[in-house]
Amino acid sequence: MDSKEFREFGKAMIDYVADYMDNIRDRNVLPSVEPGYLEKLVPKDTPELGEDWKSIMTDIERVIMPGITHWNSPHFHAYYPTACSFPSIVGEILSAGLSSIGFSWISSPACTELEVVMMNWLGNLLGLPETFLNSSSGPGGGTIQGSASEATLVGLLSAREKTVKELRENDPSLSESDIRGRLVAYTSDQANSSVEKAGLLGAVPMKHVPADENGCLRGEALQKAIDEDKRNNRIPFYVVATLGSTGTCAFDKLEEIGPICKKEGVWLHIDAAYAGTAFVCPEYRPLMKGVHYADSFNYNPHKWMLVNFDCSAMWFQNVKHLVESFNVDRIYLKHQHEGHAPDYRHWQIALGRRFRSLKLWFTLRIYGVEGIRNHVRSQIALAKYFEELVSGDSRFEVLTSNLGLVCFRLKGDDKLTKDLLQKITEKKKLYLISCYYRNKFVIRFVICSRLTNSSDVEFAWKEISGIANEIIPRKFF
Numbered sequence: 001m002d003s004k005e006f007r008e009f010g011k012a013m014i015d016y017v018a019d020y021m022d023n024i025r026d027r028n029v030l031p032s033v034e035p036g037y038l039e040k041l042v043p044k045d046t047p048e049l050g051e052d053w054k055s056i057m058t059d060i061e062r063v064i065m066p067g068i069t070h071w072n073s074p075h076f077h078a079y080y081p082t083a084c085s086f087p088s089i090v091g092e093i094l095s096a097g098l099s100s101i102g103f104s105w106i107s108s109p110a111c112t113e114l115e116v117v118m119m120n121w122l123g124n125l126l127g128l129p130e131t132f133l134n135s136s137s138g139p140g141g142g143t144i145q146g147s148a149s150e151a152t153l154v155g156l157l158s159a160r161e162k163t164v165k166e167l168r169e170n171d172p173s174l175s176e177s178d179i180r181g182r183l184v185a186y187t188s189d190q191a192n193s194s195v196e197k198a199g200l201l202g203a204v205p206m207k208h209v210p211a212d213e214n215g216c217l218r219g220e221a222l223q224k225a226i227d228e229d230k231r232n233n234r235i236p237f238y239v240v241a242t243l244g245s246t247g248t249c250a251f252d253k254l255e256e257i258g259p260i261c262k263k264e265g266v267w268l269h270i271d272a273a274y275a276g277t278a279f280v281c282p283e284y285r286p287l288m289k290g291v292h293y294a295d296s297f298n299y300n301p302h303k304w305m306l307v308n309f310d311c312s313a314m315w316f317q318n319v320k321h322l323v324e325s326f327n328v329d330r331i332y333l334k335h336q337h338e339g340h341a342p343d344y345r346h347w348q349i350a351l352g353r354r355f356r357s358l359k360l361w362f363t364l365r366i367y368g369v370e371g372i373r374n375h376v377r378s379q380i381a382l383a384k385y386f387e388e389l390v391s392g393d394s395r396f397e398v399l400t401s402n403l404g405l406v407c408f409r410l411k412g413d414d415k416l417t418k419d420l421l422q423k424i425t426e427k428k429k430l431y432l433i434s435c436y437y438r439n440k441f442v443i444r445f446v447i448c449s450r451l452t453n454s455s456d457v458e459f460a461w462k463e464i465s466g467i468a469n470e471i472i473p474r475k476f477f
């Protein structure tokens, strides 16, 4: 393909994506295909001769679209949002065009330096303590990881190595393997699955401390778990607190957890994957009170902040622990400017890294602080609107409502709500998922797409309440 054809193909694809967004309401949010559908639509082997790009364009509707779950659909209300915006897509195009692999400063100075600046912009935008920022005079700093899962693992690995190093410095008679075998980490039983996975990958037990009745990790429960492990000769070293849990968007009590972590010398990592974006609005910052206790903090602009996947922002109070843990050098990686700017390969798992800060830069410049705040506030207002609609129907109850997530159910036996969700899913017009709250089966309704408006919320409620009529006729209430 030459540059002439690339221009044609690229422009056709931009038009396709713009049309897709403009007409997305015409598509069911959930696909109707069965597993294995796709291999029947494509040849078994790679084509012997190169094809025309136009034949690829026609295959998008034939092969791909039937199997797409439309995360951008205004009727997608499952999980949490995956961000998507036009400036961010354009940033991805430039990143792909440059295809720089910024593992060190010299491997592409702009890739490192824009990321340094963007992490300062973001930190200030969220109102994080200055000590986390690259711009601070201290040892703090921020970087972009691929996902919150990676961030939790990176935090765990650096906490692990820091603990091993410090304990051996204090008592050289301790063997490394003895320390590693006694390490233990903690999180709440409401934490995301990725936290448990970080424990598995880091080869340490990740204990699930019971959350309180509101789904929040409390200091007393954490202290109890730590004390018990210490009595059993274990070494507590890492706590993951969640701001905005995946199930119900509950907030762990940082002001209780933080001082315990400090007292016990345990690394505190905060996973604010979804809810972190809310902190761009000053009125939501009380929800992160106690953030200064954290050793590392992470949230996903790729969830709620209009930056396409993957873009997960992570800050450290002291980057030295991380760099010391992850520093593996080779002669071919050396350069003459070492020490004057971060070599971000030491801050992450992989060696290679994409130019992710471009899409962040484009998005922040096109929307501005005002645009991002408007986005967050209007999505929360839509969730409140949905909550009002549900609360106005006596057959239903709202159990929790936090930021853009409302958890609701039909009153009575769980089976009613399970039937409701099953019927909603079978119709494919809306996509919602469930969780348990206080041992009750609830449906989660999240405002996800940036395109969702009040008519879409009314559409969703009409669908849900209409299906409820099939399960419990209104006259019985």
Ligand code: PLP
Residues within 6 Å of the ligand: 079, 080, 146, 147, 148, 149, 150, 192, 194, 242, 244, 245, 246, 271, 272, 273, 274, 300, 312
């Ligand atoms: N943490 C929380 C609280 C989440 O809700 C999620 C995903 O929804 C994750 C972590 C995982 O995020 P990622 O896909 O970026 O690893």
